[in-house]
Amino acid sequence: xxxxxxxxxxxxxxxxxxxxxxxxxxxxxxxxxxxxxxxxxxxxxxxxxxxxxxxxxxxxxxxxxxxxxxxxxxxxxxxxxxxxxxxxxxxxxxxxxxxxxxxxxxxxxxxxxxxxxxxxxxxxxxxxxxxxxxxxxxxxxxxx
Amino acid sequence: xxxxxxxxxxxxxxxxxxxxxxxxxxxxxxxxxxxxxxxxxxxxxxxxxxxxxxxxxxxxxxxxxxxxxxxxxxxxxxxxxxxxxxxxxxxxxxxxxxxxxxxxxxxxxxxxxxxxxxxxxxxxxxxxxxxxxxxxxxxxxxxxxxxxxxxxxxxxxxxxxxxxxxxxxxxxxxxxxxxxxxxxxxxxxxxxxxxxxxxxxxxxxxxxxxxxxxxxxxxxxxxxxxxxxxxxxxxxxxxxxxxxxxxxxxxxxxxxxxxxxxxxxxxxxxxxxxxxxxxxxxxxxxxxxxxxxxxxxxxxxxxxxxxxxxxxxxxxxxxxxxxxxxxxxxxxxxxxxxxxxxxxxxxxxxxxxxxxxxxxxxxxxxxxxxxxxxxxxxxxxxxxxxxxxxxxxxxxxxxxxxxxxxxxxxxxxxxxxxxxxxxxxxxxxxxxxxxxxxxxxxxxxxxxxxxxxxxxxxxxxxxxxxxxxxxxxxxxxxxxx
Numbered sequence: 001x002x003x004x005x006x007x008x009x010x011x012x013x014x015x016x017x018x019x020x021x022x023x024x025x026x027x028x029x030x031x032x033x034x035x036x037x038x039x040x041x042x043x044x045x046x047x048x049x050x051x052x053x054x055x056x057x058x059x060x061x062x063x064x065x066x067x068x069x070x071x072x073x074x075x076x077x078x079x080x081x082x083x084x085x086x087x088x089x090x091x092x093x094x095x096x097x098x099x100x101x102x103x104x105x106x107x108x109x110x111x112x113x114x115x116x117x118x119x120x121x122x123x124x125x126x127x128x129x130x131x132x133x134x135x136x137x138x139x140x141x142x143x144x
Numbered sequence: 145x146x147x148x149x150x151x152x153x154x155x156x157x158x159x160x161x162x163x164x165x166x167x168x169x170x171x172x173x174x175x176x177x178x179x180x181x182x183x184x185x186x187x188x189x190x191x192x193x194x195x196x197x198x199x200x201x202x203x204x205x206x207x208x209x210x211x212x213x214x215x216x217x218x219x220x221x222x223x224x225x226x227x228x229x230x231x232x233x234x235x236x237x238x239x240x241x242x243x244x245x246x247x248x249x250x251x252x253x254x255x256x257x258x259x260x261x262x263x264x265x266x267x268x269x270x271x272x273x274x275x276x277x278x279x280x281x282x283x284x285x286x287x288x289x290x291x292x293x294x295x296x297x298x299x300x301x302x303x304x305x306x307x308x309x310x311x312x313x314x315x316x317x318x319x320x321x322x323x324x325x326x327x328x329x330x331x332x333x334x335x336x337x338x339x340x341x342x343x344x345x346x347x348x349x350x351x352x353x354x355x356x357x358x359x360x361x362x363x364x365x366x367x368x369x370x371x372x373x374x375x376x377x378x379x380x381x382x383x384x385x386x387x388x389x390x391x392x393x394x395x396x397x398x399x400x401x402x403x404x405x406x407x408x409x410x411x412x413x414x415x416x417x418x419x420x421x422x423x424x425x426x427x428x429x430x431x432x433x434x435x436x437x438x439x440x441x442x443x444x445x446x447x448x449x450x451x452x453x454x455x456x457x458x459x460x461x462x463x464x465x466x467x468x469x470x471x472x473x474x475x476x477x478x479x480x481x482x483x484x485x486x487x488x489x490x491x492x493x494x495x496x497x498x499x500x501x502x503x504x505x506x507x508x509x510x511x512x513x514x515x516x517x518x519x520x521x522x523x524x525x526x527x528x529x530x531x532x533x534x535x536x537x538x539x540x541x542x543x544x545x546x547x548x549x550x551x552x553x554x555x556x557x558x559x560x561x562x563x564x565x566x567x568x569x570x571x572x573x574x575x576x577x578x579x580x581x582x583x584x585x586x587x588x589x590x591x592x593x594x595x596x597x598x599x600x601x602x603x604x605x606x607x608x609x610x611x612x613x614x615x616x617x618x619x620x621x622x623x624x625x
Contacts, residue, residue, distance in 0.1 A: 015563065019348040026355040027238075029492035033363035034245050041254035054261075055365075056253035056314065091262075094289060098261045101269035104284065 051091035064092065064121060065099050067138035071119050072100060074133040074140040080104045084118035084126045084141070117142050145313055152309030153319045156301065159308075160186030163212040164399075166219035171392060173383070174229035177334040180327055180380050181396060186212070187373075188402045188444055190304070191297045194277075195451055203275030204307055230337045235347025239329050239354020246358040247322035250367035251315050260318070260368030263290050268302035269312055279459040292461040295452055297406035298370035317368065324372035325361060329354045331379040332556040338383050339560045349559045353552060356494050363490025364544055371545045374411045377404035378517070378553040381418055385512040386560070389425045391437035397422050402444030405452075409464070410549065413523050415445045417516045425512060470529035478528035481539035488544050495547040500558050507561040514557055517550045 003011070040046050044057045054061045068081075075081050081103050083096050093107035108118060110127065118141050120126050129141030161179065164186030168178040190212060197208055249255050267290055270278045277300075282292035302317045309316060333350045341349070360366060381400040384393050401418040404411035422441055426433060455461070486495035498521060504514035524546050528539055 016344070016348070019345065019352065019563075023348055023352045023355065026352055026359060026492055026494075029489075030242055030245070030355050030359040030362075033359050033490065034249065037249050037255055037362050041249070041252050044254075052258070054258075056256055090289075091258075094262045094266075097285070097289075098266045098269070101266060102273055 051089055051095065054091065054095060061095050064095060067121050068096060068099050068119065071134050071138060071140050072103065075117065080106055082106055082108045082112065082116055082118040084108055084112070084120040085122070112143055114143050145315065146310070149309035149311055149313050150316055152305045153316050153323060155308050156305050157183070157323060159209065159212050160190055162186070162216040163189045166215045169223035171396065172224065173227055174334050174337060175226040176229055176330045177383070178226060180331045180334065181399070183327055184377070184380050184403050185399045187297065188399050188406065191300060191406045192447065194300050198276050204303065205275065206308060209304060209307065229334065230343065230346055233343065233347040235351035236333070238351040242355045242358030243322050243326050243329070246325065246361040247319055249362050250318040250322055253314055253318065255362050255365045255367045256314065256318060257365050257367060257369040264299050264368060264370055265302065265314070265317070266290060267296070268299040268306070268317070271299060271303040272306045272312055279455065282461055283459055288464065291464045293456050293463055294409055295406045295411065295448070298373060321361060321367045321369060321372055324376055325357045328357065328372065328376050328379050328552050331376065332382070332552050335379070335383040335556045336559055339564060341559060341563055345559070345563050349555065349563065353555055356492065357552070359492055360490055360494070360548065364488065369545060370408050371548045373407035374404055374414060374549045375552055377401070377407065377411065378414060378549060379556060382513050382553050382556045385421060385516065386509060389422060389429060389431040391434045391440065394422060394437035395440035398441040398444045402448050405445045405448040410524070410546065412449060414516070414520050414549065417519055419445060421512050421516050465531060467527065467530040468532055470526045474535045475525065475529035477535040478525055478539050481536045482525070482543050485540050485543035486547065491544060491547065494551060497554055497558065498547060498550060501554060504557050504561055510557040510561045513553060517554055521550055
């Protein structure tokens with residue numbers, strides 16, 4: 001049995017109502033997401049501060065950027081720049097790689113070979129590390 | 145920041161439009177549809193051109209990019225008359241405002257995708273410094289980090305933007321994402337114009353798509369992501385997969401497939417699906433084979449893939465993924481995680497619309513689109529089940545982005561299948577087969593003098609003679625699906 005004109009009109013109205021509700025939902029969601037993002041940007045802060053959640057402008061990556069900019073000159077132009085840290089902090093290394101695109105950056109940990117220079121952004125010097133440039137929180141160390 | 149840097153993405157976009165325009169202006173379709181196709185063809189040409197420069201050892205520079213405008217300057221012959229499009233409405237305005245909001249937040253860098261830092265951006269910056277693809281660098285860095293075996297089109301777009309701008313600043317580079325999102329919405333909109341949706345529904349769907357994509361771009365930090373390109377390739381292919389298979393459509397689909405293959409690894413399977421779907425349609429509809437058509441359909445993607453595989457082999461680039469046979473246990477975990485990922489606040493529930501795909505298979509006219517999207521989705525699921533990794537984490541980290549590849553095309557297909565009003569018999573309004581009726585409201589198509597009587601005309605005949613019937617709707621425009 002074919003649908004009558006009235007049925008078609010009711011169906012069309014239902015579809016329109018659904019579309020209007022969907023748009024209202026999406027619009028509300030857009031405003032909410034944009035407001036949250038804008039608020040976070042104003043404070044340059046999110047509740048997640050681990051390196052896998054870093055964003056441009058956050059305190060942590062900006063501190064790394066400043067440290068790298070100040071310490072990279074301790075490395076010859078064609079030398080690998082070693083970043084000292086926990087190998088599980090791979091994302092921190094990725095940010096360092098992004099921040100020094102003209103250099104080769106590698107992450108090293110406790111098993112790093114002796115004799116190399118490393119950048120450390122930790123409060124304490126790396127074990128076997130001897131400060132050659134910079135200071136605590138941002139220094140270049142030679143590993144014994 | 146200098147004006148030159150800020151305007152660089154727009155300058156490159158214009159360059160790509162010019163590069164693709166000689167072909168686009170000869171195609172049937174509305175004017176915005178031609179812009180979309182000019183961009184698609186221009187991006188593929190740009191990718192090939194940079195590959196050629198790489199092969200010749202020429203460094204990428206502003207001068208080296210300028211020959212891309214040559215096709216536009218040298219093009220001869222009359223451009224076809226564009227088909228009628230729908231007037232700019234409130235839904236278009238709302239979509240535009242939301243995408244501008246996405247662009248504004250992208251400019252702050254706050255919503256930059258992490259993959260820009262880990263992968264696309266770092267590679268683009270290296271290429272910018274080297275003036276070419278730096279394969280030595282790609283050999284040295286760990287594969288899991290920069291994915292050296294991935295296609296480079298998106299990084300190349302950013303490298304060329306920085307080259308045109310004369311320096312590296314992230315803000316203008318991130319504008320590519322809202323720009324591509326805008327093209328996506330335009331592509332979907334014009335696909336709907338082609339099937340004459342009632343005006344209010346056209347505006348509702350366009351607004352929903354623009355608002356939804358803008359929200360996702362902001363909420364999921366999608367500025368600087370390459371996934372917009374893959375989504376554009378599929379969405380631009382929607383009207384082509386509905387049209388009668390001809391040499392012209394083959395050429396257009398070939399460009400869409402090549403764009404997908406040049407964008408991301410996932411794009412390679414999408415490209416193959418688009419090509420296979422079109423070959424299948426030729427066979428099913430007994431449309432006949434023309435050697436030029438098959439060549440135009442297959443060759444661009446083949447060139448992209450062969451070039452990529454050659455470079456991977458030559459420089460021994462490490463593969464990003466190690467796949468095994470899909471495992472049932474992992475597949476179960478993957479499906480559960482996909483539901484979890486689809487419910488991410490950033491998507492506002494839209495990925496659940498992908499559940500419509502099996503139902504769209506029942507609608508004959510959108511079946512090719514639904515089939516391509518569904519098989520592509522199945523490939524994603526199979527890959528989730530075939531990677532020896534933490535499956536849940538893998539899905540939660542990627543499915544939101546992968547859903548973007550399929551969602552705009554799915555929305556467009558669903559709208560085409562179900563949102564057109566059947567022919568009114570009692571003084572209703574716009575119908576699928578006619579523009580205005582009874583109520584006297586304007587039809588969706590802005591075509592003064594035609595009375596909106598034949599919405600599909602522009603798809604079939606550009607009044608040029610040679611392309612008549614090029615992308616004509618496949619005889620189901622009267623709602624006979």
